Amino acid sequence: MMESISVSKATVHGIRTLSKKLELLEDKNSQIYQENVAKFGIPEEYVRKAFSEEAVLEATKSGKSTIYLALENRCKILGFAQTIQRDHLTTELDRIVVFPSHTRMGIGTRLLTKAVNDEKKKGTKTIIVNAGKKETHARRFYEKNEFKPTKETEMDAPWGSKIVLVTYQLQIEDKKHN
Numbered sequence: 329m330m331e332s333i334s335v336s337k338a339t340v341h342g343i344r345t346l347s348k349k350l351e352l353l354e355d356k357n358s359q360i361y362q363e364n365v366a367k368f369g370i371p372e373e374y375v376r377k378a379f380s381e382e383a384v385l386e387a388t389k390s391g392k393s394t395i396y397l398a399l400e401n402r403c404k405i406l407g408f409a410q411t412i413q414r415d416h417l418t419t420e421l422d423r424i425v426v427f428p429s430h431t432r433m434g435i436g437t438r439l440l441t442k443a444v445n446d447e448k449k450k451g452t453k454t455i456i457v458n459a460g461k462k463e464t465h466a467r468r469f470y471e472k473n474e475f476k477p478t479k480e481t482e483m484d485a486p487w488g489s490k491i492v493l494v495t496y497q498l499q500i501e502d503k504k505h506n
């Protein structure tokens with residue numbers, strides 16, 4: 329039931345548990361693998377590095393990055409989001425993932441809402457996120473949550489080929505001042 333699902337900032341223990349769970353990315357049949365790895369031809373080695381415990385802890389140690397976890401009964405990780413502060417007005421949503429067994433239940437939206445509310449309190453005005461042009465699920469999710477596409481960039485991916493990224497922005501200016 330949704331009542332038992334909570335969303336909060338991750339503790340170091342939570343981050344360790346998360347990085348273990350991310351071994352899921354090595355399941356080649358999972359939707360996460362298909363959408364984020366197979367489609368772009370990202371080498372597995374790169375994926376393992378990007379999602380390793382070390383990489384995640386390093387990002388949070390810098391103080392510019394926050395990880396949020398969606399937990400069932402305070403222990404089972406159903407999804408996570410990571411934000412990285414770019415400057416005092418802008419924060420990037422670096423990634424948001426809900427594990428395939430629990431998608432379309434509003435968990436992605438709850439993770440996003442928690443992150444956006446924290447950013448609003450800090451005085452952030454803009455949240456940016458990049459999505460692969462072909463990542464239709466992710467793009468619909470951002471559009472449903474009021475992100476607006478602002479530009480398209482062709483990128484040399486770190487693994488050699490080219491991909492097109494769509495940059496989305498969410499303005500979180502306080503409504504009462506508009």
Ligand SMILES: CC(C)(COP(=O)(O)OP(=O)(O)OC[C@H]1O[C@@H](n2cnc3c(N)ncnc32)[C@H](O)[C@@H]1OP(=O)(O)O)[C@@H](O)C(=O)NCCC(=O)NCCS
Pocket residue numbers: 359360363364422423424425426427430431432433434435436437438463464465466468469470472
């Ligand atoms: C994108 C993702 C985070 C969405 O999480 P979620 O918990 O399923 O999202 P929600 O249930 O809050 O969905 C909110 C709305 O977004 C849209 N949406 C979400 N998933 C969608 C999909 N697969 N197809 C079409 N629309 C979708 C819908 O409008 C949905 O509302 P609805 O269910 O009432 O129609 C999740 O599908 C995921 O982890 N995907 C793989 C990883 C990924 O691509 N991450 C983004 C890049 S890092």
